[in-house]
Amino acid sequence: xxxxxxxxxxxxxxxxxxxxxxxxxxxxxxxxxxxxxxxxxxxxxxxxxxxxxxxxxxxxxxxxxxxxxxxxxxxxxxxxxxxxxxxxxxxxxxxxxxxxxxxxxxxxxxxxxxxxxxxxxx
Numbered sequence: 001x002x003x004x005x006x007x008x009x010x011x012x013x014x015x016x017x018x019x020x021x022x023x024x025x026x027x028x029x030x031x032x033x034x035x036x037x038x039x040x041x042x043x044x045x046x047x048x049x050x051x052x053x054x055x056x057x058x059x060x061x062x063x064x065x066x067x068x069x070x071x072x073x074x075x076x077x078x079x080x081x082x083x084x085x086x087x088x089x090x091x092x093x094x095x096x097x098x099x100x101x102x103x104x105x106x107x108x109x110x111x112x113x114x115x116x117x118x119x120x121x122x
Contacts, residue, residue, distance in 0.1 A: 006060030013053030014109070017084060020046040021105055024091050025098060034092045044088070051085050072121040080112045 020043050027037055034040065058081070062074055084105070091101055114120075 001060065003061065003064045006057045006064060008057075009053050010057030010061060013050045013055075013057055016046055016050035017054060018105070018109065020044075020050060021084070021088065021091070024088060025102055025105075028091055028095055029098050029102075047085075047088050051081065054081060071119065073115040073119050077112050077115050080108050080115075084108060 023039065023043050024037075027039075037043070058074075058077065062070070066074075087101065087105065091098070
């Protein structure tokens, strides 16, 4: 598999991740409860699939470009991936933080993009 395939996987995962997190944020912001969310299964599955696509695509990109090295910026991106993976639960449990999450999630995405484009520390 080549670089473009992994890049496509990574981009699809990114779109699906932000779409699913945005859907949950909107639902919670309008007063919805986790148990009454009719799309909960679909959104949760989308979130999990997106994280898998991001990881497979990201590690594939890393391998095609850097072979066996694991740069520090890649470790930072994995930490961001872990945070975005756990943030779905935090959105449901910390409803009062909704506006902060609304800005935090894109900021984490922008930081991940910065790390991928500029490779600081390399």
